[in-house]
Structures are given as C-alpha cells and as structure tokens.
Amino acid sequence: MARKASLSGFPEWLPQERLVELHVLDSLRRTFELHGFSSIETRAVETVAQLLRKGEIDKEVYGLHRLQADEAEGKGDDKLALHFDLTVPFARYVVENAGHLAFPFRRYQIQKVWRGERPQEGRAREFTQADIDVVGDGELPFRYDVELALVIVEALSALPIPDFKLRVNNRKLAEGFYRGIGLTDTAGVLRSIDKLEKIGPEKVAALLQEELGATDEQAQAALKLASIRTEDTSFVDQVRALGVQHELLETGLAELEEVIGEAHRRAPGKVMADLSIARGLDYYTGTVYETVLVGHEQLGSICSGGRYDALATKGNRTFPGVGLSIGVTRLVMRILGQEFATASRHVPTAVLVTLANEDSWSQAQDVAGQLRERGISVEVAAKADKFGKQIKYADRRGIPFVWFTSVAEDGSHSHEVKDIRSGDQHAADPASWAPPAEDLVPQVTPAAH
Amino acid sequence: MARKASLSGFPEWLPQERLVELHVLDSLRRTFELHGFSSIETRAVETVAQLLRKGEIDKEVYGLHRLQADEAEGKGDDKLALHFDLTVPFARYVVENAGHLAFPFRRYQIQKVWRGERPQEGRAREFTQADIDVVGDGELPFRYDVELALVIVEALSALPIPDFKLRVNNRKLAEGFYRGIGLTDTAGVLRSIDKLEKIGPEKVAALLQEELGATDEQAQAALKLASIRTEDTSFVDQVRALGVQHELLETGLAELEEVIGEAHRRAPGKVMADLSIARGLDYYTGTVYETVLVGHEQLGSICSGGRYDALATKGNRTFPGVGLSIGVTRLVMRILGQEFATASRHVPTAVLVTLANEDSWSQAQDVAGQLRERGISVEVAAKADKFGKQIKYADRRGIPFVWFTSVAEDGSHSHEVKDIRSGDQHAADPASWAPPAEDLVPQVTPAAH
Structure with missing residues (x-):
C-alpha cells in the first residue's frame, strides 16, 4: 500500500498483497459454505432499466458502449451498465431462476462491483463485495435475521482484522x-x-x-x-x-x-443494538445492520445489510430476504495499510529443484513431479547456472528450500535438500520428503500488535 | 444449460452448475500454485489508449461512461474500457510494478474478460480466462516454452473434459x-x-x-x-x-x-507439432500454442498462447514472456452442456439439524457449531415444523443427513443422525461424528461415457 494505484480508485495488489486478499476470500468462502450457503455469480452487467428500477439512486453507475458501435445502437433502457452492488443482480437472478431454486434459498456471492464515485480513503471505484443472503418464497421466518448476524460474526472473527462491532437496528x-x-x-x-x-x-x-x-x-x-x-x-x-x-x-x-x-x-x-443506524436510501423494512472496526470507525461500515419484505417480486409472488454485504476491498486495504497481517512468503513455491547440468532438466522435473504429488509447490531451475546463482534465485523469491540431485557413476541418484534460511542440508527422498507444515503453503498470519 | 441466458452472451449458472465451475477453477488454481505461479488480479478496466496500443485490433471493446457524467467528460485516450483479455493488462502491470517483482516472474490470473462480439456457440460476451505466463527482464530462457506446455497439459488433464491435443508451432x-x-x-x-x-x-x-x-x-x-x-x-x-x-x-x-x-x-x-497453427493477429514471435478437445474441434481452441520477444517494454528494458490462456467459460459451457461432469449434490450442506421445538434453536446451533469445527457444512432448521416437513426440506436440497436431538427429563441430550437416502438412523455424538468422506463436500465427478 506504499504504492499508489496507477488509475485512481482502481487498486491492484502485488503478489504478496494478493496472498493476503486470497486468504480473506478463502476464509469467507469457507465460513459461508460451512453454514450451507451456495456460491453463485451473476454477470457484471445489468440493463440500465434494471439498475434504476428502484427509482432514486445514490450510486454512480458506469454505462457500457461498444467502441465500434454505430451511434444509433443501444440507446434507452436496454443499454448495459456495470452493477454497483450484488443485491440488485441477485434479486433479478432469483426471479429469473425461481423455478430452479429451492426456497428458502441461501447463497453467497463474492464479486467485483463498480461505482463511479470520487475515490477516497476506504472508497474505491472497483471493489470486491462478499454477500450472503437468504431469500424465501412468500415468507421467510424472522429467525434468519438472527442467524445471518451470527454467520457474519463468525466470518469476520476468522479474518486478520481488529475487533469489530455489528450494530443492529430495526426499521x-x-x-x-x-x-x-x-x-x-x-x-x-x-x-x-x-x-x-x-x-x-x-x-x-x-x-x-x-x-x-x-x-x-x-x-x-x-x-x-x-x-x-x-x-x-x-x-x-x-x-x-x-x-x-x-x-x-x-x-x-x-x-x-x-x-x-x-x-x-x-x-x-x-x-x-444501536438505535441510530438508519442505512440511508436502502430499502430495508425491518432489521438493519452496520459494522465498524473498533478504533477505525472513520473507515465507515465494513459490513452492512438488512431485511427486505420484498427483495424481489414476480407476478403476485413476493420474495422476502435478509442479507449482509462485506466490503472486502475496504477491509483488505486496511489490513495491508496497517499491516494487520502479512504473508510468510511471496510465492507459493516451497522448493526450487536445482540443475546440476543442462541435461538434468527432465530428471529434475521427475523429482518435482514426485514432490507435487504430495501437494508441495515446486519450481525447477530453468538454467544450470552455478549453484550459488540458483540458490540466490530461490532466496530473492523467499522460496525456503532448494533441492540438489547428483548422479553417481553407476547411474544411481542421491538427493539433498537445503533450508536456505538456516543453512541446514540433509539427504532426502523425493518419494517421501515434505517440508514442515508451516512451510507447505504461504501462511497469512495476524501481526502481533 | 437447458436455460437460455437472459442476456445473450452473458451466461449465468445455477448453484449446481456453479459447483462444476468452482471445481474447474479450484483445480486450475491448485495446479498453477503447485508449479509456483503467483496469483495476481488486475483491474477490469484499462484506458482505451492502453487497449489499442498495439494498433490493429480484432476484438470488440466495451467502453465505459458514467451515466451521470457531463457530455464533455472523459473523451479521448484516457477514456476507460473493459479489458478483452488478460495479456494486455498483465503487460501493463509488469511495467508498473517492475521494481517490486522478482524476475523471471511467474503469475496466474483467473478473471472475467469482455468482448462485444456476436454471441455464438462457445463464444460469450463475458467470460472467464485462466492465464499463466512467465516474464523475464531482458531475457527469458527458451526452456520456459517447454515448461509452460507441460504445466498446461497437467492443468487440463486434471479437469473433467474429454481428451485434448495441445498443438504447437513456431513463428x-x-x-x-x-x-x-x-x-x-x-x-x-x-x-x-x-x-x-x-x-x-x-x-x-x-x-x-x-x-x-x-x-x-x-x-x-x-x-x-x-x-x-x-x-x-x-x-x-x-x-x-x-x-x-x-x-x-x-x-x-x-x-x-x-x-x-x-x-x-x-x-x-x-x-x-502442427505446422498449420498461425494464431491470427496475435503478436507472438516464437512458439505458438492452440488446444482442441478431441471430438469437439468445432468448439475452437480452448487454450492458446505463445512467446513474445517483448511482452512489455519500459524505456530500454524489454520483458519477454511466454504464456497460455485457458477459456474457462467455453470449457464449462461444454462440460455442462454435454454433462461431462456433475456435482453429487446442489448445496454445500451435509447435515440439517432439526428442531424438536421452537425453544431448541440455540441448542441446535451448539450442535451445528460442534460439527462445523470438523469442517462439516451444517444448516439449522429455521422453524420447528413437523419432522416430516424438516426432512423434506433437506431432501429437496439434496442434504444427505438430518440430525435429531432429544432432551430427557433429567436434562441430558441424546442425538441421532439419519441418512435420508438409505433411511439408516444411528445414535451419534456431535463431538465426534463425521459423514463418510465422499459426503463431506459436494463431489464433482466425470460422467461415465
């Protein structure tokens, strides 16, 4: 986060930062799936008519046009625009697929959304949201309003973030x-x-x-x-x-x-309970939720939502819903900016298999393949540089182990593996060796504060 | 895939179809990470100038405009547009972040891209690509052209698709x-x-x-x-x-x-080796790759790529690269359309914890929490309907197990779990019971053909 986005409001992460974001995304997915939420994705675009369906709107919408299109083409309500949240697309998805879904339908949806607002701290033009909703056909027991609060608390508690408060009110x-x-x-x-x-x-x-x-x-x-x-x-x-x-x-x-x-x-x-929570222009009809990071209240809500009596309607069918949306990018920006968590290394690779000479590449691939079968991430050196240079390649990337194979005169192979952090080097068998559990994949751990 | 997309060229999946797509995405990620590729994502938008940098272009680009913007705003080369592939954005990312990357830099990138082309079989307007590339600073050993072919073969071999051929030529x-x-x-x-x-x-x-x-x-x-x-x-x-x-x-x-x-x-x-492979307007300078599914050649290439002498340049620095791009959506459409693979159930949920009465919800959440600690996906019934109705809820979703808790007069709890497919019902301890491994999470398995 020392770097500035090359396009204001469109943050991008370095590989080691992306590992932190992936950790957040994987953790959210795991919690949501443990609670029986199904994954769906909707297309990034909706018709303008669909996006503006609720009338007054306080979000800045990006419209789409084909660069090579005729001037005459695509005017009016069937014009396309990028979605600004995941609730409007989900409501449309429920209506379109009602005949194929089992209600109450529980889904999570983790996708990018776009808003053409002025970028500022904690507010990007392209950002990722992670939503959970339960939607019923005709009716939806109130108990889901309780359950969703608990699921979100569990999801947020699993993330490398400071303490938080979920503030709840009722319209x-x-x-x-x-x-x-x-x-x-x-x-x-x-x-x-x-x-x-x-x-x-x-x-x-x-x-x-x-x-x-x-x-x-x-x-x-x-x-x-x-x-x-x-x-x-x-x-x-x-x-x-x-x-x-x-x-x-x-x-x-x-x-x-x-x-x-x-x-x-x-x-x-x-x-x-926080009886000041209002949720602005959003069309909630009962429970409303907001969430702040304790000590970071000025960041705004990192997770908001509520209950709709009618998330969607289809003829005389009504689909009530309750859900929450986590601002993943806002959270990740804060985690990176304040170094709440870091990745133990920058690359997935745990082992670099070195080359003793140019002809040993295929044999080195055999070793790598044996290690990968046990879930170990391995690269093979591309050139038979001096070992010092190959070790430096691993060191620059933070790859913790390098592997050496030597071939005896009788054609037999012997293997050694070196931990380049400690310098320890031992004989190892590619069919059974494994790194310590904490070195198998990059670990994203909360910083000690 | 019986359903037609509600917006032509923008496919969306039902939850059970999304499970197949997730299986493909997870499998690709796993293979790429096992080979030491780092995940990155780039923003969905580039400047029009960046997208048209290479001059002649045969892709239809979607431009962006803010619906609430003045007419005068955002004309010219700094206008924004959606990326049509992941190579152009990656080249920009490498140039912008060259000081922060260790070369040769290995990355995978799995994201949606957009092309305003006429939708047809195997060709969507919004689709997901999964790219791997290695890019060097100044030079890049040819061996990477060999390695990337092998990584892609391994990645495709792990997917539930028919036999494929990677066809290689050299410019x-x-x-x-x-x-x-x-x-x-x-x-x-x-x-x-x-x-x-x-x-x-x-x-x-x-x-x-x-x-x-x-x-x-x-x-x-x-x-x-x-x-x-x-x-x-x-x-x-x-x-x-x-x-x-x-x-x-x-x-x-x-x-x-x-x-x-x-x-x-x-x-x-x-x-x-296929000496007819030309790769149209793409600016490759050496190796070129295409891939067809055997028996589905009319689908077109499902994975293409090649070597660039200069993927990107920065002042007098040149970044050569070699990479391939898998057409994930094209593959998933074919997998779903031909039922090459199906998910063993429609929801992540393995167990529904039933309610004996309305007051038992919190106690049922305790049971659910104990099961979730061991990675078991659990839902708790929202209402104390008759057991028959609660079992029907599980059955309609394909949840394989239902859980019953009864409280004796002395306050002690006893638990039973029922496999609703076989009807088997046994006593079970929430602290230790687990479903058979094949029921823990939905399995995506290739269909027998």
Missing part, C-alpha cells in the same frame, strides 16, 4: 416510534438521523424541524431514541422509558430483542 | 520457411494460413496468389508446410524434405523440436 422500531410521536414522513426522519454521525445532534434537530416540520419536542424524542446503544436487551426498557406507544414499535422491539438476545448469548461483545 | 519456423521460398510478407502469409481450417487449402492457395503475389509453387510449398502434423519430432525430417534453407527456419525447427521432444517423453499423446 419497524424506528418507524413505529416516529409515528408514535406524530412524525409521519418516516423516510425523511431516517434520512436526517442517518446524518447524525456526520453533522451531530444539533444540526439533525434543526433538519428535522426545518425540513420535516417537527416540533422541538419531536426532534428531541427522535434524537433520544437514536442515542440508545446497548450490548444486551436492556435497550427495550430504555425505549419503553420514552413512553411512546405504537403497534409497529412493539413489533420492532420484539424483533430486535430476538437478534440482540441471541447474539449476546452466542457472540458476547460482538453485536450491539 | 520463426514458419517465417523462416516463407522467406526461404521467397515470400517476404510473412504476416500476410500467416493470416492466409490461419484461414486453412475455415476455407480449405484451395482457397488459401488462391489468397496467397491473389493477395500476396505468390507463385503457384510458393503457395503449394506454404500449404505443404502447413500440412505437417506429428506427435514426435519427426516433423523435423518432413520439413527438411521440403528442401528449404533459412537461418530463421533452423532456429524455429530447433525450438519446436525441444518442445515436442520433451512433451512427447513426459506427456505422450497430449502434445503435437
């Missing part, structure tokens, strides 16, 4: 509360509350009064609700103490209590 | 021969020879005479060269028998002999 709770105090433009209130962290409570109160016609008392009540944060279910009493009555508020309280209660038992300290 | 051989018979527009001859499979030898002879002013004798000699195909090094004698003399021809013959000789020893039947 029904907030909307019921606003209605209970007489504020009916609940979307407007949510949009104002969403600015709390950025502009502070006084300015939010002013917004509520100026833009939504709230009284000072209403504005203060909304701010009081947003100030409630608890790691256990004590938020319920705190909300009740505000003395607001509304049926939707009760439903929201019960739902959030279920998430926080279970999460507090199963993942203490990782999940909290 | 120096061809160009030297053409010069030796007095044809100096060697690029023009190569372009005509490239059409051999499509239009046949008579029309190629006509082209050579009409467009390049070749005599009938010259045209016949070029066609004779292109007709030579051998699995061993006997092509050398066949070329010599044509009686043409040229220094470049000799160099090319020696190089191709080295590739074919070693490949014939190490991978008999997989590699052949």
Whole structure:
C-alpha cells in the first residue's frame, strides 16, 4: 500500500498483497459454505432499466458502449451498465431462476462491483463485495435475521482484522416510534438521523424541524431514541422509558430483542443494538445492520445489510430476504495499510529443484513431479547456472528450500535438500520428503500488535 | 444449460452448475500454485489508449461512461474500457510494478474478460480466462516454452473434459520457411494460413496468389508446410524434405523440436507439432500454442498462447514472456452442456439439524457449531415444523443427513443422525461424528461415457 494505484480508485495488489486478499476470500468462502450457503455469480452487467428500477439512486453507475458501435445502437433502457452492488443482480437472478431454486434459498456471492464515485480513503471505484443472503418464497421466518448476524460474526472473527462491532437496528422500531410521536414522513426522519454521525445532534434537530416540520419536542424524542446503544436487551426498557406507544414499535422491539438476545448469548461483545443506524436510501423494512472496526470507525461500515419484505417480486409472488454485504476491498486495504497481517512468503513455491547440468532438466522435473504429488509447490531451475546463482534465485523469491540431485557413476541418484534460511542440508527422498507444515503453503498470519 | 441466458452472451449458472465451475477453477488454481505461479488480479478496466496500443485490433471493446457524467467528460485516450483479455493488462502491470517483482516472474490470473462480439456457440460476451505466463527482464530462457506446455497439459488433464491435443508451432519456423521460398510478407502469409481450417487449402492457395503475389509453387510449398502434423519430432525430417534453407527456419525447427521432444517423453499423446497453427493477429514471435478437445474441434481452441520477444517494454528494458490462456467459460459451457461432469449434490450442506421445538434453536446451533469445527457444512432448521416437513426440506436440497436431538427429563441430550437416502438412523455424538468422506463436500465427478 506504499504504492499508489496507477488509475485512481482502481487498486491492484502485488503478489504478496494478493496472498493476503486470497486468504480473506478463502476464509469467507469457507465460513459461508460451512453454514450451507451456495456460491453463485451473476454477470457484471445489468440493463440500465434494471439498475434504476428502484427509482432514486445514490450510486454512480458506469454505462457500457461498444467502441465500434454505430451511434444509433443501444440507446434507452436496454443499454448495459456495470452493477454497483450484488443485491440488485441477485434479486433479478432469483426471479429469473425461481423455478430452479429451492426456497428458502441461501447463497453467497463474492464479486467485483463498480461505482463511479470520487475515490477516497476506504472508497474505491472497483471493489470486491462478499454477500450472503437468504431469500424465501412468500415468507421467510424472522429467525434468519438472527442467524445471518451470527454467520457474519463468525466470518469476520476468522479474518486478520481488529475487533469489530455489528450494530443492529430495526426499521419497524424506528418507524413505529416516529409515528408514535406524530412524525409521519418516516423516510425523511431516517434520512436526517442517518446524518447524525456526520453533522451531530444539533444540526439533525434543526433538519428535522426545518425540513420535516417537527416540533422541538419531536426532534428531541427522535434524537433520544437514536442515542440508545446497548450490548444486551436492556435497550427495550430504555425505549419503553420514552413512553411512546405504537403497534409497529412493539413489533420492532420484539424483533430486535430476538437478534440482540441471541447474539449476546452466542457472540458476547460482538453485536450491539444501536438505535441510530438508519442505512440511508436502502430499502430495508425491518432489521438493519452496520459494522465498524473498533478504533477505525472513520473507515465507515465494513459490513452492512438488512431485511427486505420484498427483495424481489414476480407476478403476485413476493420474495422476502435478509442479507449482509462485506466490503472486502475496504477491509483488505486496511489490513495491508496497517499491516494487520502479512504473508510468510511471496510465492507459493516451497522448493526450487536445482540443475546440476543442462541435461538434468527432465530428471529434475521427475523429482518435482514426485514432490507435487504430495501437494508441495515446486519450481525447477530453468538454467544450470552455478549453484550459488540458483540458490540466490530461490532466496530473492523467499522460496525456503532448494533441492540438489547428483548422479553417481553407476547411474544411481542421491538427493539433498537445503533450508536456505538456516543453512541446514540433509539427504532426502523425493518419494517421501515434505517440508514442515508451516512451510507447505504461504501462511497469512495476524501481526502481533 | 437447458436455460437460455437472459442476456445473450452473458451466461449465468445455477448453484449446481456453479459447483462444476468452482471445481474447474479450484483445480486450475491448485495446479498453477503447485508449479509456483503467483496469483495476481488486475483491474477490469484499462484506458482505451492502453487497449489499442498495439494498433490493429480484432476484438470488440466495451467502453465505459458514467451515466451521470457531463457530455464533455472523459473523451479521448484516457477514456476507460473493459479489458478483452488478460495479456494486455498483465503487460501493463509488469511495467508498473517492475521494481517490486522478482524476475523471471511467474503469475496466474483467473478473471472475467469482455468482448462485444456476436454471441455464438462457445463464444460469450463475458467470460472467464485462466492465464499463466512467465516474464523475464531482458531475457527469458527458451526452456520456459517447454515448461509452460507441460504445466498446461497437467492443468487440463486434471479437469473433467474429454481428451485434448495441445498443438504447437513456431513463428520463426514458419517465417523462416516463407522467406526461404521467397515470400517476404510473412504476416500476410500467416493470416492466409490461419484461414486453412475455415476455407480449405484451395482457397488459401488462391489468397496467397491473389493477395500476396505468390507463385503457384510458393503457395503449394506454404500449404505443404502447413500440412505437417506429428506427435514426435519427426516433423523435423518432413520439413527438411521440403528442401528449404533459412537461418530463421533452423532456429524455429530447433525450438519446436525441444518442445515436442520433451512433451512427447513426459506427456505422450497430449502434445503435437502442427505446422498449420498461425494464431491470427496475435503478436507472438516464437512458439505458438492452440488446444482442441478431441471430438469437439468445432468448439475452437480452448487454450492458446505463445512467446513474445517483448511482452512489455519500459524505456530500454524489454520483458519477454511466454504464456497460455485457458477459456474457462467455453470449457464449462461444454462440460455442462454435454454433462461431462456433475456435482453429487446442489448445496454445500451435509447435515440439517432439526428442531424438536421452537425453544431448541440455540441448542441446535451448539450442535451445528460442534460439527462445523470438523469442517462439516451444517444448516439449522429455521422453524420447528413437523419432522416430516424438516426432512423434506433437506431432501429437496439434496442434504444427505438430518440430525435429531432429544432432551430427557433429567436434562441430558441424546442425538441421532439419519441418512435420508438409505433411511439408516444411528445414535451419534456431535463431538465426534463425521459423514463418510465422499459426503463431506459436494463431489464433482466425470460422467461415465
């Protein structure tokens, strides 16, 4: 991360950095699969009509045109554009393939997305998201809202990142509360509350009064609700103490209590009720999630999501869903930038098989093949340079072992392997030798802090 | 593959099809890493100037524009476009990061690429390529041309595909021969020879005479060269028998002999010299490779590549390279379309933990957690439906095992696991039970043909 991207907003990694990213991706995949999520990928492009389906949109979209196309071609809604998240494409995929999927359908999806926004710290124009969602046909038990929080906590806990907090709120709770105090433009209130962290409570109160016609008392009540944060279910009493009555508020309280209660038992300290979480323009209808790295709150949310009553519809069929999206690139940039983790070496190679002379290349390939059969990554030297030069080749790459084969006058072969870090050199049999477990593949380990 | 892509040229897979694709991707990654290739990814976009750097281009490029951008913005060479292969981006990456890479640099790169061509059988607009290349700083021993052929043979041999042939030729051989018979527009001859499979030898002879002013004798000699195909090094004698003399021809013959000789020893039947291979407009300077699936030749090449004297340049530094690119999507489409391989189940899940009652969810998560610690993929039922309904949930997904926990009056738990395919049900301990190895994760196995 000392290097600057050659194209602003489009980060690329060196091989040793890519090993860290691969470690994150492999770890996420493993957790998701252990919890029964199926992998899917969707195409990178959607029609513009599909992307703008929900009307108002706060994402900058990249449209596509063929360089060699006629001017007349591809105007209008069937024009193509790059997806800006994985939720819109997933909703389309579910509708198109509903007849082939078993509901509730659990999927993970790890892909790049593109947004033409101004690049800044933690915000790239091309970045990788890792999403999990469960989507039902007609109905989806609330319990999935609890389960997905727990899966994400497990997934994030397996990564080489600092401590994190998954902050959970519930739109029904907030909307019921606003209605209970007489504020009916609940979307407007949510949009104002969403600015709390950025502009502070006084300015939010002013917004509520100026833009939504709230009284000072209403504005203060909304701010009081947003100030409630608890790691256990004590938020319920705190909300009740505000003395607001509304049926939707009760439903929201019960739902959030279920998430926080279970999460507090199963993942203490990782999940909290945070009644300020609003999630801006996103069309959630119940649970909403955000996640911050403790001590890195200014990085923004590294994992967000929530519940949709209707992730997608098809005729009179409705597909409710709940899911979360991890900002993989944002995380990896931070891991690399702060050296939270490093790879034990830069290359997959564990062993370089040296050449005693130019004619021994094919025989060296035999040795390499025997080692590879046991999962050992091996390169064979391309030239019979002096051994010192061949060892230097391994050393420059961080390849830990070099292999020497010598042929006796009777045609018999003898082998030795040298650990170039320690200098230890021993006789070895290509049919049985293996490096220590920690040298078999590059290890990505959290730095000691 | 019964389903049609909802956007022509942009294939998407169902979860069970994606498992086959993942198997292919994982297998390629494994082979490449065993041979010491480092993973890198490049951004999906390049500047238009970079993409069109080599001048004439026969690929349809997708340009990008921000939907919300001013008309005036982003014209000219700094406009962005999606990459159409992984070679151009890799060359840029090498130049930009030359100071951070150890040469010869070995990398693999598995990413999507985009071409706005008319979609047809085996040709998509969005598809995945898997590339390996070795690039040197100033020089690159020829032996890598041999090694890369062998790595690709090993990679393809591990896939659930029919028998294949890697066809190898050498530009120096061809160009030297053409010069030796007095044809100096060697690029023009190569372009005509490239059409051999499509239009046949008579029309190629006509082209050579009409467009390049070749005599009938010259045209016949070029066609004779292109007709030579051998699995061993006997092509050398066949070329010599044509009686043409040229220094470049000799160099090319020696190089191709080295590739074919070693490949014939190490991978008999997989590699052949095919002196008709031309590789169209690609800017190779020595070895060229193409690969066909035996019995599926009309699918086109599934893996192509070659040697560049200058993959990239930086000031007066030159980076020669040799590499191959596997058309993963083309292969996966064929594997799925012809059912060369199928997944043993549709979901990662091996076990569904059932609920005896609504209060047992958290306890069921404890069981699931114990099983997951041993790498077993587990889902917990979301509702305490009748057991028959919970078993049906597992059955519809192809989850092989369901787990039952009952709580005795003294609070002790007893567990049973049922294989819903056989109906076998046994007592089981969540701390030690494991499914048979073949049921642990979905197996992708070649179909019996």
